Amino acid sequence: MESRPILFLGHSMGGLLIKQALINAYNNPKYTPIKDATTGLAFFATPHHGGNRVLVSLGSVVAKIATAMGF
Numbered sequence: 001m002e003s004r005p006i007l008f009l010g011h012s013m014g015g016l017l018i019k020q021a022l023i024n025a026y027n028n029p030k031y032t033p034i035k036d037a038t039t040g041l042a043f044f045a046t047p048h049h050g051g052n053r054v055l056v057s058l059g060s061v062v063a064k065i066a067t068a069m070g071f
Helices: 013-027 029-037 053-068
Strands: 006-011 038-044
Touching: 006 013, 013 029, 013 038, 013 053, 029 038
Parallel strands: 006 038
Antiparallel strands: none
8 A cells, every 4th residue: 555645734623633643643553654744743832731631641652752753
């Protein structure tokens, strides 16, 4: 199957949903094609440092994953 680059754009809570989806893709080999195809992330008004503390902490996890993937 041909792979295409994926650029995720997320607004508000959608950004947090994208973060969780990428964490799941990183931790589950079933979703490796999504992880490998992800070429960029853009968040708009996503509460990285506000709101539910548990959800917000996902931002640092995603940042570490993105760094490990070479973004």
